[in-house]
Amino acid sequence: MFSLEDLNQKQQIAARTINGPLLILAGAGSGKTRTLTYRMASMVKEHRIDPKAILALTFTNKAALEMKKRVRQLLKGRKSPQTSTFHALCLQILKEEIHLLGYQKNFTLYDQNDQMSLMRDALNNFKSQKTFDRGTILSMMSSLKNKLISPEQYASSEHFDESNDYCYALEYCYYFYSEKMRYFNAIDFDDILGLTVQLFEKHPEVATKYSQKFEYVLVDEYQDTNPLQFSILQGLTSTHNNICVVGDDDQSIYKFRGADIENILNFENLYEGTKVVKLEENYRSTQNILNLSNEVIKKNTKRKAKTLWTHNEKGELPSLWETLDDVHEAQIVADEVVKLQERGVALSDIAILYRSNTQIPPFEDQLRMSLIPYKIIGGKKLYDRKEIKDLIAYVATITNPLDEISLRRVLNVPTRGIGNKTLEKYLEISKGNNKSLFASFNMFAYEQEDKHLIKFLELWQDLKVKSQELGPKAFMEYLIEKTQYIEFIKRFYKEEKQVEIRKNLINTLISSAERFEQQKEITPTLKNFFDKILLADSQDIAYEKGEEQGNVLTLMTLHSSKGLEFDYVFLVGTEEEFLPHKRTIKMGEDISEERRLFYVGITRARKHLYMTRCKQRRLYGKDVKRHVTRFLTGFEEYYSIQDRTTLNHLSEEEAEAYKTQLFSDLMNILD
Numbered sequence: 256m257f258s259l260e261d262l263n264q265k266q267q268i269a270a271r272t273i274n275g276p277l278l279i280l281a282g283a284g285s286g287k288t289r290t291l292t293y294r295m296a297s298m299v300k301e302h303r304i305d306p307k308a309i310l311a312l313t314f315t316n317k318a319a320l321e322m323k324k325r326v327r328q329l330l331k332g333r334k335s336p337q338t339s340t341f342h343a344l345c346l347q348i349l350k351e352e353i354h355l356l357g358y359q360k361n362f363t364l365y366d367q368n369d370q371m372s373l374m375r376d377a378l379n380n381f382k383s384q385k386t387f388d389r390g391t392i393l394s395m396m397s398s399l400k401n402k403l404i405s406p407e408q409y410a411s412s413e414h415f416d417e418s419n420d421y422c423y424a425l426e427y428c429y430y431f432y433s434e435k436m437r438y439f440n441a442i443d444f445d446d447i448l449g450l451t452v453q454l455f456e457k458h459p460e461v462a463t464k465y466s467q468k469f470e471y472v473l474v475d476e477y478q479d480t481n482p483l484q485f486s487i488l489q490g491l492t493s494t495h496n497n498i499c500v501v502g503d504d505d506q507s508i509y510k511f512r513g514a515d516i517e518n519i520l521n522f523e524n525l526y527e528g529t530k531v532v533k534l535e536e537n538y539r540s541t542q543n544i545l546n547l548s549n550e551v552i553k554k555n556t557k558r559k560a561k562t563l564w565t566h567n568e569k570g571e572l573p574s575l576w577e578t579l580d581d582v583h584e585a586q587i588v589a590d591e592v593v594k595l596q597e598r599g600v601a602l603s604d605i606a607i608l609y610r611s612n613t614q615i616p617p618f619e620d621q622l623r624m625s626l627i628p629y630k631i632i633g634g635k636k637l638y639d640r641k642e643i644k645d646l647i648a649y650v651a652t653i654t655n656p657l658d659e660i661s662l663r664r665v666l667n668v669p670t671r672g673i674g675n676k677t678l679e680k681y682l683e684i685s686k687g688n689n690k691s692l693f694a695s696f697n698m699f700a701y702e703q704e705d706k707h708l709i710k711f712l713e714l715w716q717d718l719k720v721k722s723q724e725l726g727p728k729a730f731m732e733y734l735i736e737k738t739q740y741i742e743f744i745k746r747f748y749k750e751e752k753q754v755e756i757r758k759n760l761i762n763t764l765i766s767s768a769e770r771f772e773q774q775k776e777i778t779p780t781l782k783n784f785f786d787k788i789l790l791a792d793s794q795d796i797a798y799e800k801g802e803e804q805g806n807v808l809t810l811m812t813l814h815s816s817k818g819l820e821f822d823y824v825f826l827v828g829t830e831e832e833f834l835p836h837k838r839t840i841k842m843g844e845d846i847s848e849e850r851r852l853f854y855v856g857i858t859r860a861r862k863h864l865y866m867t868r869c870k871q872r873r874l875y876g877k878d879v880k881r882h883v884t885r886f887l888t889g890f891e892e893y894y895s896i897q898d899r900t901t902l903n904h905l906s907e908e909e910a911e912a913y914k915t916q917l918f919s920d921l922m923n924i925l926d
Contacts, residue, residue, distance in 0.1 A: 291501055509550075548857040578868070651785070728769045
């Protein structure tokens with residue numbers, strides 16, 4: 256039996272406030288997830304609210320699953336409320352309502368690779384002697400979409416700069432991209448939110464429908480919401496004001512993704528009668544770590560005032576190690592990790608956090624040299640791999656024949672004699688007849704007795720039938736066998752090791768399909784399975800891989816670390832031009848978010864925080880003098896400074912051992 260008495264006083268107040276708008280300002284490590292889950296369980300059990308009337312929204316699948324798991328444990332078998340990410344909820348709404356916007360319900364969801372392919376076509380059609388980067392154009396377009404600026408509005412908006420050639424390229428490509436996406440009956444990740452906003456605005460009855468369905472709305476990490484998500488929440492609360500948002504303005508670090516800190520700062524003004532509860536007791540860190548974090552973040556003037564405190568031990572002062580250069584920085588961090596291991600600390604309780612991926616190489620070198628296993632969070636996602644993308648494209652083509660990008664991807668994979676000349680011919684036919692590429696295949700392949708294309712169409716028809724008869728796992732196995740995809744991999748890669756890697760990736764996909772069939776929240780159709788895996792975020796996938804790797808040290812960017820915690824944290828590169836970042840300094844921008852990012856890094860540590868900075872660093876082939884971050888200036892009493900550029904900090908015995916090890920490492924390198 257759970258009881259709200261298990262919570263502290265402030266948490267209880269938040270959990271017992273059910274009706275009307277509620278803002279929970281939850282400091283780092285203050286038990287916000289515990290408060291939210293107890294509140295949801297209490298709503299169902301003690302207030303007898305139908306679980307179907309409660310909706311909890313968050314930003315990552317990992318967070319949504321964790322919340323769902325905890326609520327189920329508290330309710331012990333009772334039905335629990337719907338817990339979802341914003342994107343998953345909106346995708347669910349679009350599958351029911353998108354026809355109102357002129358799309359077909361069997362639309363395809365394009366990921367970044369698909370977007371890149373379409374943007375390449377757009378730039379190829381844009382008549383210019385200059386070269387433009389596809390990624391830059393896509394990023395600019397994404398920013399416009401998140402501001403609800405359409406292709407028609409862009410040229411007359413404040414975002415169009417007549418002196419910037421990229422703006423002219425974007426104007427053309429945005430039109431081209433949008434028209435093709437609608438023609439292919441496809442949407443991208445920005446569209447998931449944008450089209451939902453359009454639905455709510457153009458068809459208020461849809462917003463009313465879902466607002467009446469979800470009478471109580473809870474939002475986790477509210478400080479990360481962007482204008483689109485804010486608009487969606489307004490639609491979801493259009494018939495009531497039962498909205499509870501939980502967040503910490505001091506941890507708002509995703510402005511580059513469109514997050515608007517004003518959403519949380521102005522919440523009380525937007526929802527009349529808002530009750531505000533501050534959670535300031537920290538259950539994670541020592542008081543000395545919190546003292547530093549409090550002093551650092553107080554320098555930001557535009558924030559909701561709060562001060563973290565704890566019943567935990569006072570602990571050691573955080574350390575700032577001054578090192579000679581980036582190689583030396585990595586050496587002493589690796590040495591300290593070895594010492595922690597010798598003291599019985601598990602590698603999984605240690606993390607190295609950095610501002611930029613350019614800082615990684617020296618650490619990888621030293622960790623390998625010290626035989627320390629590690630994982631890097633934020634690497635290539637499983638579902639970005641070529642083989643998985645091929646199989647996803649087959650399913651997209653089967654469920655949505657209008658999807659030309661996916662159709663072109665699988666047309667000759669595995670190789671079946673359909674070359675570029677054939678494709679170009681049918682693209683011209685398609686353009687001339689104003690028909691889709693797939694329709695043109697069906698209209699003319701048999702007439703022209705194109706045996707390779709006929710064979711592909713017969714395969715497509717067979718797979719279409721099987722996709723309606725089989726579940727996701729069985730269909731994937733059938734698809735792989737029918738297309739002889741494994742044989743294709745063997746021909747393509749030749750080396751046995753590379754073939755095994757690809758086969759393991761495919762087996763992982765099949766296992767994922769099997770797990771999907773066992774869950775009960777979503778109807779386990781083939782389309783729903785692939786929509787789910789395309790919505791997986793990089794941290795979810797990285798952690799899935801990390802669990803397989805076992806007891807390993809974690810390396811990740813500060814942005815990726817939010818929401819996580821470790822006993823021992825190495826916050827490396829605490830220098831000007833990393834924190835705050837050089838780009839922010841150069842552009843003369845507000846450094847408040849950079850300070851918040853530093854604050855997030857500090858508050859990841861439970862027992863001890865190590866900070867490092869180099870006196871010089873090798874940048875662009877030159878040794879550049881470095882300076883400690885301004886975020887630490889004036890707070891010297893809250894951390895200990897150690898000069899590690901000499902061996903003076905070591906005992907005579909330790910210094911001798913260190914020199915011996917350095918000499919041995921040097922000999923190994925020379926060998």
